[in-house]
Amino acid sequence: MGLHWVFHIINLLWLTKTLAFPAPFLPRKGGDCVEECGNISIPYPFGIQENCWLDTSFAIDCNITRGHPTPFLRHIRLEVLNISLPENTIRVNNPVFYSNCPGRKNSSGVNLGGSPFFFSYYNTFTAVGCDQQAIMSDDDSTIWGCKSTCDPGSQDNICNGTNCCQTSIPSRLRVFNVTWNNVDADKGQSECAYAFLAEQERYEERYTPTLAYASAVNSSGCVPAKLGWTIFHESYLSNFTRDRSFSCDTFVYYINGSSEVQCRCKWGYEGNPYLQDGCQDINECNDPKVNRCGKSCVNTPGSYRCDNRAKIAIIGVSSGIGLLLLLIVTWWLYKVLKKRNNRKRKEKFFKRNGGLLLQQQLSSSEGGVQKTKLFSSKELETATDNYNENRVLGQGGQGTVYKGMLTDGRIVAVKKAKMVDEGNVEQFINEVAILSQINHRNVVKLLGCCLEIEVPLLVYEFVSNGTLLQHIHDPNEEFPLSWEMRLRIAIEIAGALSYLHSAASIPIYHRDIKSTNILLDEKYRAKVSDFGASRSVSLDQTHLTTLVQGTFGYLDPEYFQSSQFTDKSDVYSFGVVIVELLTGQKPISSTRAEEGRSLTAYFVQSMKENNLFEILDPQVLKEAKKEELVAVASLAKRCLHLNGRKRPTMKEVAGELEGIRISQGGSTIDQQNYEEAECITIEMNEAWDTTSTSTKSCFDIGIASSLDVQPLLLNTS
Structure with a gap:
């Protein structure tokens, strides 16, 4: 009798607890996994219990907060709505x-x-x-x-x-x-x-x-x-490869080569594409908004059809010749309407992708229209094998680049931009308009574009030997960059920038010079690329006032502070590339001491302390004459001067580099001790929770972090 009362009291206590604190989730009917936390559904690949999620990245904690069950992502501790x-x-x-x-x-x-x-x-x-x-x-x-x-x-x-x-x-x-x-x-x-x-x-x-x-x-x-x-576990889809009720998009990222997928149920299906048989057919016949067949509607997997066989038989017998004539007229109307719809669709995409803006810019340039070809969508689909993943050359923030072959046998690079909205159209068209005006052997040539499809396309000449960044920081042991090649590449880049600044019909500022935007062809000739951030200026302008945009480590400190971009800002970025060629080191690196994380500061300080030859690339030090190295390093230091007015022009830089190569180090470069100006140093600690701004004499814009710092894109647009 006493034991009976003990059990009764335990049951009352359990009931009291249940009434005071509502259950954190509701059980799924007919299954072992819980699918809800409060009134929020938790579908797979997410889960609340062990073995109910795809992996622990999708684990959900259902906690009692504010008096009711609330879901939180376990690893990042954010409340799920x-x-x-x-x-x-x-x-x-x-x-x-x-x-x-x-x-x-x-x-x-x-x-x-x-x-x-x-x-x-x-x-x-x-x-x-x-x-x-x-x-x-x-x-x-x-x-x-x-x-x-x-x-x-x-x-x-x-x-x-x-x-x-x-x-x-x-x-x-x-x-x-x-x-x-x-x-x-x-x-x-x-x-x-x-x-x-x-x-x-x-x-x-x-x-x-x-x-x-x-x-x-x-x-x-x-x-x-x-x-x-995205789902990192692409292999788990192997059991569903024959299931036609859903589809998955695969993304292969060139940065780390990882493969990720996103899945969704196809049209005509609904449910969860991440579960076996999770996408179920929708019976369109039960939806009057979709069903256009009435009582003759027959549901099919993923769609429906109208069962009008009896009516068709009666019409065929009674109509005969009339039906045949009707089919002929219908076929003709179909062709006419299809042609008109395709034309309107292309016109719609052409306008949305900035075609009118492109025509306006090209018409105002000298000979620009003749230099830019408008490719058809069919032509580029054939060239890239319907944009086969095996043809991907690289992916970035602005889109994907595919390798293709035109019908005349030319190998090209096809840049497929991301979905273009109103904020990106001007940047996309800007790259087309600027490249159409440039005709220089050391600038990547724009062959044309395609604007008649949903995603706009640019067609460039194919440059086969990768980026200068790869050859400097991940050199080919069998064929490393010699000093002679490095000096020639610097001369070619300087010549291209000199052309853009002073020889083009309208001066052009690149605004994002860096080693990743310098491509090398099969003969290791330099090609300046990526003009998405470039701007052309009128002859009477001395600078552009813009939102700060560029790559950290290459960015002109004077431009960063004033938001006024001049031709000398490109000179600064080119000076960083010269230092990369001399030292073989990255512009920003956490492996160096804190005061030398910025390569420019490290380089200038080494020259000031007469330690230039201690920081040079062993390959360069082995092959080049010391006088030649001193001359190039002195020129780089002048390019990196914090006062833009005291930097040489790109025309002067190109001339001096050519003189150094011809004289084999015989040029006399005026070496002066330029006074260092004040610059803003942005320092971020390891926790990323504090930012301090201080003013001191330096070339350094560095980041103090435990992470291995890579070049930054400074984009405030």
Whole structure:
């Protein structure tokens, strides 16, 4: 009798606990895995329990927070708001970053590195504040952001740069952190400002950010953002290769060679493409919005059809010749309509991909239209074997490059851009317009483009021997770059830039000179490439005022501070390439001492201490004359001067390099001790949670991190 009461009390205690704390998830009917946490569905490859997820990257913790079950991604500790299998996205609560806001503690950032997740292009970066520059950074040492001006009396409801600024994010962003710079240092400490990354469809640009985000910013300190994901385990799909109810896109990334997939149910199916038989056929006959057959509708796998055989037989018997005539007329109308629809479709894509803008720019150039061919989509599909993955030469932020062969036997490189939106059309067309005006043997030649399809295409001459970066930092042991080849390559690059600056019909600033944008052909001749960031200027202009864009390590410090790009900014970037050729070292490296992480600072300091020959590449030191090396190094130092006015022009640089080669080191280069100017040094610690800005005498713009730092893309557009 006593034992009976013990069990009764235990049951009452269990019931009391259940009523006080709701169950964190609901069991799936007929299965062993739990599919819900509170009112949020948790589909595979995600899971709450052991053996219910694809791997631990997709593990979900269902915790009791705020009095109800709440799901969190286990490894990155972000609250899950929704998971969408059709979009391959997961909606999470993303933290807000604050500056000078009393009572608000700044976030330490979001790091998705090592996970299959990345920030989706559905998100937009927004910074709200007065005279603030919000700078973001990721794990590839890439930084970008936006800058706002101050107008306390502004009543503008659009985030257009006054009291608020917005910008898009780069592709596949994995680390999100924010640092702040006060635009007007004379005003002292700035007012409260905050920045965040949020999904675009929820926070439309047309609303006032201060009002639209006030609720989320002042309450939870988080805003909804969307993460995309890919599956690293492509081999698990081997059991489904014969299943035609779903399809998977495979992405092979040239950076690390990893293979990732995203899957979705095909049209006419719905469900989970990551499960065996997870995509089930939709019965279109039960949906009046889809069914156009009425009672004669017959469902088929992935589609439906109309069973009108009896009616067709009656019409065939009674109509005879009339039916035959009707078929002929129908066939003719079909051909006419198909031709018209194809023409309209091509016209639509042509306009959307910037065709009218391209025509306007080419018509204003001298002979540009004759130099640029418009390829048909069919011609380029044949050339690339329908864009076969085996033809991929490389992938980057702006698109994928395929190797192709035209009908006349020419080998070409076909650049397939990403989906072009209004923000990217101008950059895409800019590259076409600029390259169409250039005719130089050391500049990659643009053969033409195709704008009549959904994704625009550029066709270049094929350059077969890779990038200068590969030959400097991963040399071929059987055929390394000799000093003679390095000097010739430097002369060829300088000649091409001199042509762009002073010999072209309209001066052109490249704006992103670096060793990855220098290609080598089969004879190791240099070809300057990638003009997506370039700008042409009128003859009476001395500089361009733009949002800062370039690659960290090659970026002109003067341009970084003033946002004014001149021809001398290209000279600075070229000076970094010369130092790479001399030393064989990367522009930014964490393997060097902290004060020498910037190659330019390390190089200038070594020359100042008369230690030049200690930092040179052994191959260079072995083959070149010392006088020749001193002359080239002195020229590089002049190119790297912090005061752009004291740098030589590219025409002068090309002439001096040619003189050094001809005289075999006999040229006399004026070696002066140029006074070093002050530059901004941006230092980031290992935790990525603090950014300090200091002013000191240096050439260095470095990053103190435990990570191996790579060249940065500084893109604030």
